[in-house]
Amino acid sequence: MALRIALVTESFLPQINGVTNSVLRILEGFARDGHEALVIAPESGDGPNEYAGFRVKRVPSLEMKGLIPVGFPQRALEPLIDGFAPDVIHLASPIFLGNYVTKIASRLEIPTLSVYQTDIAGFARHYGLSVAHSGLKKWVARIHSQTNRTLAPSKWSCSDLEKSGVPNVHLWQRGVDAVKFSPSKRDVMLRQQLLGARCERKLIGYVGRLANEKRIEDLVVLDQRNDIQLVIIGDGPARAKLERVLVNARFVGYQSGEDLARFYASLDIFVHTGKHETFCQSIQEALASGVPVVAPNFGGPTDLVKHGWTGYLIDTSDSNALSSSVSMILSNPDIAIMQARARESVIERTWPLVHQQLLQHYREIVAESSLQTESEKVA
Secondary structure (H helix, E strand, O other): OOOEEEEEEOOOOOOOOHHHHHHHHHHHHHHHHOOEEEEEEEOOOOOOOEEOOEEEEEEOEEOOOOOOOEEOOOOOHHHHHHHHOOOEEEEEOOOHHHHHHHHHHHHHOOOEEEEOOOOHHHHHHHOOOHHHHHHHHHHHHHHHHOOOEEEEOOHHHHHHHHHOOOOOEEEOOOOOOOOOOOHHHOOHHHHHHHHOOOOOOEEEEEEOOOOHHHOHHHHHHHHOOOOEEEEEEOOOOOHHHHHHHOOOOEEEEOOOHHHHHHHHHOOOEEEOOOOOOOOOHHHHHHHHOOOOEEEEOOOOHHHHOOEOOOEEEEOOOOHHHHHHHHHHHHOOOOHHHHHHHHHHOOOOOOHHHHHHHHHHHHHHHHHHHHHHHHHHHHO
16 A cells, blocks of 8 residues: 655765665655655755656755754644644654654654754764763754654664663664675776785775764774775865865765775775764665674674674774774785675565555555544544
């Protein structure tokens, strides 16, 4: 049975990040399966007003330096949602906009599903705002507690929400395109271009948004090694500062599609340094590309990387541990086995499978909501 879904997201095109990318895959799944959707998202530059055949309704937003545009609620949303008459409302990484829509959903008696994806409290702590960290943690927990069901992308994030008092939390991981991201995309010419005359060096890369909370400056210990060429793939507000810190690194900017797949597969090791990842899709894409990973032993990466098997989980802010882990992988005589294990570990997690899991969650909360309504009528 086809569903009508109102998808409310705190981030959307032209902003590129984990929230946006997962929302795009979800919408593509809706289109493929014949569901109806309405997207509600913050205004941002020249962002599209349609995606995958679905209307995108923009709400006013405030641009804050270094952060994604913050969407502001408006009263016109209630008649918009009521007129669309969704079976369920999907809240992607709800903060201000999502919080407002939970109240609309309650008044209109529409079941809501929230997806936890951004550790904004962790970001606040990273920037030294300890008081804000505590307040934001409670704020996020309260939003998710007001929805019928919360989906979290890792066991760590499920546990973190439950400790904050959020009920009805379910694990829902992200999919990966193992056809696009594949060892077969390894590109000898690209490697030669990145390595230059010193082709004996190994390529170590980071893929993602260039922002302070990602702690990419921790890679300086690798940037200083003569046997490594560091490659930084992505863009963001911290790029200029990072170019001054990582003086030997190659900054290749934002990449997507087949170009991104070639960069992943051409690496010898993928390194991620962000300690506030609720999941970390770039790690999953690197693993699908057959690339061993070094990542923080905290948060979402702990679900994705099997220590000593597909890579290493360490304190990436410890320069000795970071350099040592990279050396252990490079000197491993069985590195081909580790590469095969990396791909094997995620290859079954396809987007169509993950999408069907999401639809099942929708149907369950719609059914539960209908039962509750019927019981209230009887009472």
